[in-house]
Amino acid sequence: MLRKPGIIALLTVVFGADATACESRSADIVRQLDSAMAAFVEMDQSGFDTALAAARADLSCLAEPISAPTAAQFHRMIALEAYLSGNTDDTKAAFFAALAIQPAYLLPTEIAPPGHPLQKQFDA
Numbered sequence: 001m002l003r004k005p006g007i008i009a010l011l012t013v014v015f016g017a018d019a020t021a022c023e024s025r026s027a028d029i030v031r032q033l034d035s036a037m038a039a040f041v042e043m044d045q046s047g048f049d050t051a052l053a054a055a056r057a058d059l060s061c062l063a064e065p066i067s068a069p070t071a072a073q074f075h076r077m078i079a080l081e082a083y084l085s086g087n088t089d090d091t092k093a094a095f096f097a098a099l100a101i102q103p104a105y106l107l108p109t110e111i112a113p114p115g116h117p118l119q120k121q122f123d124a
Contacts, residue, residue, distance in 0.1 A: 022061035026070055029058045033073045040080050041110050048084070052077050072101035080111075083118055091121045 032055035039047030055074065059066075066074075079094035099105065112119035 022057075023063040024058035024061040026062070026064055026066040029055050029062070029066060029074070030070055032058060033070070033077055036077045036080075037073075037111075041108075045084060048080070052081055068101050072098040072105065075101070076105075079122075080118075083121065088121060091118075092124055095122050 032051050036048050036051035036055065039045075039051055055077065059074070075094050075098035079091050079098065082088075082090035082094055107119055107122050112122060
């Protein structure tokens with residue numbers, strides 16, 4: 001069964017955070033998500049994991065709302081993380097959340113060329 005944990009997971013992280021412990025900006029998250037995508041393209045899983053962990057940490061300390069495109073980008077990185085873990089259901093669920101925000105988005109061919117298993121999960 002396909003789950004839709006994305007938005008609930010993001011809200012849990014944001015509202016569960018100790019607001020006095022830190023403060024980050026949406027630009028910090030975008031930088032980390034861009035780094036995660038670049039690491040994924042370079043097949044650098046350690047770099048990907050590090051950048052996504054930093055984005056999660058920044059999200060937990062967010063001092064402002066993030067834009068819809070940034071939220072969609074975050075969900076796509078969660079999908080890539082699930083894909084790397086071999087979790088097809090979570091990959092599809094995270095892509096579903098991202099596409100709910102940005103329905104016209106297409107995966108770049110440098111990470112998922114036509115026929116690639118990741119592209120198939122995105123299409124599903």
